[in-house]
Amino acid sequence: MLAQAAEQLGVDLRVLVLTRRAADVLYDSLYPAHGFSMPRATMMMLQCRHLLAQLSQMDPRFLMCFPYETYQCLPWGRVARFLGVDVRAAVRERYRPNRLNALRNDRLLRESSARVQNMAARLQTCIDHIEGVADCSSSRKQCP
Numbered sequence: 001m002l003a004q005a006a007e008q009l010g011v012d013l014r015v016l017v018l019t020r021r022a023a024d025v026l027y028d029s030l031y032p033a034h035g036f037s038m039p040r041a042t043m044m045m046l047q048c049r050h051l052l053a054q055l056s057q058m059d060p061r062f063l064m065c066f067p068y069e070t071y072q073c074l075p076w077g078r079v080a081r082f083l084g085v086d087v088r089a090a091v092r093e094r095y096r097p098n099r100l101n102a103l104r105n106d107r108l109l110r111e112s113s114a115r116v117q118n119m120a121a122r123l124q125t126c127i128d129h130i131e132g133v134a135d136c137s138s139s140r141k142q143c144p
Contacts (some may be wrong), residue, residue, distance in 0.1 A: 002054055003057050003059075003062075007101030014056070014083055014084070015063050016064050016065075016066075016082070017130065017134040018065075018071065018091075018135075019066075019127055020068040020122065020127070021127070023102070023120060024068070024102060025104050026109065026123065027105045028040060038115055041116050042119060044123055052129055052130050052133065056133050060134070064079065065136040067136055069102075071091055071092075075107050116140075
C-alpha cells in the first residue's frame with residue numbers, strides 16, 4: 001500500500017531495511033524482567049508479516065538491506081546516494097550491536113516456553129524472507 005501510494009503521488013520512495021535476529025528483536029530491553037513473552041512474540045510476528053507483504057510489493061531497486069550487526073561496515077557513500085541523504089549519524093546514534101547481549105538473548109530464548117521458541121523460529125523465518133526480498137546477502141559479504 002505504501003509503495004502504491006508513493007507511486008500515485010509521484011514520490012520517490014526508497015527504503016533502507018535494517019534487520020535483526022529474532023532473539024534480539026523479542027527481548028524486551030525496556031522491561032528486562034519480562035524476558036520473552038508470547039504476546040510480544042505474536043505482535044512481532046504479525047508486524048514482520050505486514051512488513052514482508054509491503055516490501056514484497058516494492059521494486060527491489062528501491063530497497064537496500066543490511067543486517068543490524070553489520071552496520072559498522074555499511075558503505076555510507078552508497079547508502080547516501082541511494083537515499084539522497086546521509087543517515088550515518090542517525091544510524092550510528094541508534095544502532096549498537098553487542099555480542100554479549102546476543103549471547104544473553106540466545107540463552108534466555110532457550111529458557112523460554114516451547115510456544116515462545118516456536119514463535120521465535122517462525123519470526124526468524126519471516127526475517128529471513130525479508131532479507132531475501134530486500135537482498136541482504138550482498139551486504140553480509142561486505143562485512144567480516
